[in-house]
Amino acid sequence: MKICVIGTGYVGLVGAAIFSDWGNTIVGVDIDSEKIERIKKGEMPIYEPGLSEIVLKNISEGRLSFTTSLSEGMRDAEIVFVCVGTPQSETGDADLTAVWKVAEEIGRNLETYKVIVLKSTVPVGTNEKVKKLIKDNLRFNTEFDVVSNPEFLREGYSVEDMKNPDRTVIGSDSPKALSIMKSLYAHLGKPIVEADFKSAEMIKYASNAFLASKISFINEMAQICERSGADVSVVAKGMGLDSRVGPKFLNAGIGYGGSCFPKDVAALYKTSTDQAYDFKLLRGVMEVNELQKNYFVSKIVRYFGGNLSGKTFGVLGLAFKENTDDIRESVAIEVVRILRGLGAYLKVFDPQAMYNSKKVLGEVDIKYCLDKYEAIEDTDALIILTEWKEFGTIDLERVKNSLKSHVIFDGRNILDRKKVEEARFTYFAIGKRTNGTELLSKRPTGTPGVILKNGD
Numbered sequence: 064m065k066i067c068v069i070g071t072g073y074v075g076l077v078g079a080a081i082f083s084d085w086g087n088t089i090v091g092v093d094i095d096s097e098k099i100e101r102i103k104k105g106e107m108p109i110y111e112p113g114l115s116e117i118v119l120k121n122i123s124e125g126r127l128s129f130t131t132s133l134s135e136g137m138r139d140a141e142i143v144f145v146c147v148g149t150p151q152s153e154t155g156d157a158d159l160t161a162v163w164k165v166a167e168e169i170g171r172n173l174e175t176y177k178v179i180v181l182k183s184t185v186p187v188g189t190n191e192k193v194k195k196l197i198k199d200n201l202r203f204n205t206e207f208d209v210v211s212n213p214e215f216l217r218e219g220y221s222v223e224d225m226k227n228p229d230r231t232v233i234g235s236d237s238p239k240a241l242s243i244m245k246s247l248y249a250h251l252g253k254p255i256v257e258a259d260f261k262s263a264e265m266i267k268y269a270s271n272a273f274l275a276s277k278i279s280f281i282n283e284m285a286q287i288c289e290r291s292g293a294d295v296s297v298v299a300k301g302m303g304l305d306s307r308v309g310p311k312f313l314n315a316g317i318g319y320g321g322s323c324f325p326k327d328v329a330a331l332y333k334t335s336t337d338q339a340y341d342f343k344l345l346r347g348v349m350e351v352n353e354l355q356k357n358y359f360v361s362k363i364v365r366y367f368g369g370n371l372s373g374k375t376f377g378v379l380g381l382a383f384k385e386n387t388d389d390i391r392e393s394v395a396i397e398v399v400r401i402l403r404g405l406g407a408y409l410k411v412f413d414p415q416a417m418y419n420s421k422k423v424l425g426e427v428d429i430k431y432c433l434d435k436y437e438a439i440e441d442t443d444a445l446i447i448l449t450e451w452k453e454f455g456t457i458d459l460e461r462v463k464n465s466l467k468s469h470v471i472f473d474g475r476n477i478l479d480r481k482k483v484e485e486a487r488f489t490y491f492a493i494g495k496r497t498n499g500t501e502l503l504s505k506r507p508t509g510t511p512g513v514i515l516k517n518g519d
């Protein structure tokens with residue numbers, strides 16, 4: 064099949080690569096000429112394991128090419144995928160400027176029948192509007208169909224997710240377009256959910272909002288586990304083995320971040336109020352997520368007697384999660400900002416997100432270190448903010464020899480509590496009563512000089 068993919072972000076670039084790897088001929092389009100030149104050379108604009116190999120292989124075998132010209136890219140295509148960004152606007156809903164622009168341009172350039180597929184995450188009603196916009200901009204009386212085909216890939220695992228999705232959702236009002244789309248995905252042998260436009264659009268938001276709810280749920284469970292003496296990791300394991308609950312997205316931590324969950328939960332909430340309905344549960348999900356990092360920081364502040372000035376911390380993790388260089392809406396970055404604002408000096412390390420972090424955090428009171436051991440050298444505490452696997456296997460003897468005081472704040476429950484306590488560290492985790500939390504519970508509450516919402 065001949066396919067055009069507009070947008071070379073996570074979804075577009077990975078989509079273009081995988082579609083071509085399936086034997087289709089793909090033209091990827093992006094307005095950013097510098098980015099296109101880099102991709103052509105095999106330099107990926109994002110860190111995504113396995114991606115550059117697939118891109119280079121398919122370029123060299125002639126199935127994958129890139130251009131900055133939308134009209135050229137879509138000329139021979141049977142399917143045109145729209146994979147442009149839909150960031151959060153000031154009012155909380157999705158900013159669809161890029162989608163409208165592309166729809167108008169597609170309309171102006173449509174000369175033969177094509178299926179126009181919206182893969183970008185878009186609020187309910189958008190596909191219908193795109194259909195109208197394309198129609199309004201047609202220069203010829205060309206036939207076309209619009210299809211909603213939301214993407215569910217995770218950053219850091221996007222190649223495997225795209226190759227092996229749990230399901231494919233196709234929202235369509237045309238049997239012809241539906242059958243073309245099915246022929247693209249049929250070989251995967253995975254369930255195809257046929258839907259109307261609005262249900263397809265809603266499935267994407269509902270899925271992300273549900274997963275975010277799972278995280279906020281376990282983070283609230285963590286609060287009562289810690290207070291009552293239960294261990295949230297054990298509770299999550301016991302819950303997750305129930306096939307109706309499932310084990311995934313039950314890791315308590317400092318809250319969810321990234322370019323999707325925060326914006327999609329907010330956008331779905333906005334959709335609810337637009338429909339004159341207050342989605343109360345989602346309000347709670349967002350509030351819990353906002354407070355979770357404060358609770359974590361408050362433990363650090365209380366441990367150090369309410370004053371962080373003059374303290375130096377070794378911080379491991381800046382990306383919004385493991386396996387990515389993405390720091391958009393990263394809770395780790397927010398925690399670093401709060402700690403710095405409270406007077407601390409930070410020595411930081413992340414396996415992939417150093418460059419991006421430096422751009423947003425600057426260099427005031429932050430030292431960017433070459434590895435995890437340099438970051439903790441001569442510091443007052445080790446603070447873990449991202450769930451990179453390599454942080455879970457840190458050599459505790461080396462940590463001990465590096466830290467001035469033997470205290471660890473683990474914001475991702477990535478360390479083995481027993482080993483850490485046996486190595487005689489004071490350990491703080493999320494949702495479990497460790498020797499650190501026991502210690503704090505004996506100290507007076509309150510954080511002199513520092514007010515953190517929900518801090519205690």
Ligand code: UGA
Binds near residue numbers: 217218314323384
């Ligand atoms: C998320 C969804 O998982 C994808 O299905 C979806 O396609 C994508 O958004 C999107 O809409 O584009 P992603 O943003 O890559 O994918 O990240 P996740 O792996 O879902 O993690 C999101 C956040 O939740 C991270 O900050 C992570 O640290 C946090 N998280 C995740 C937890 O705190 N606990 C968990 O148990 C799982």
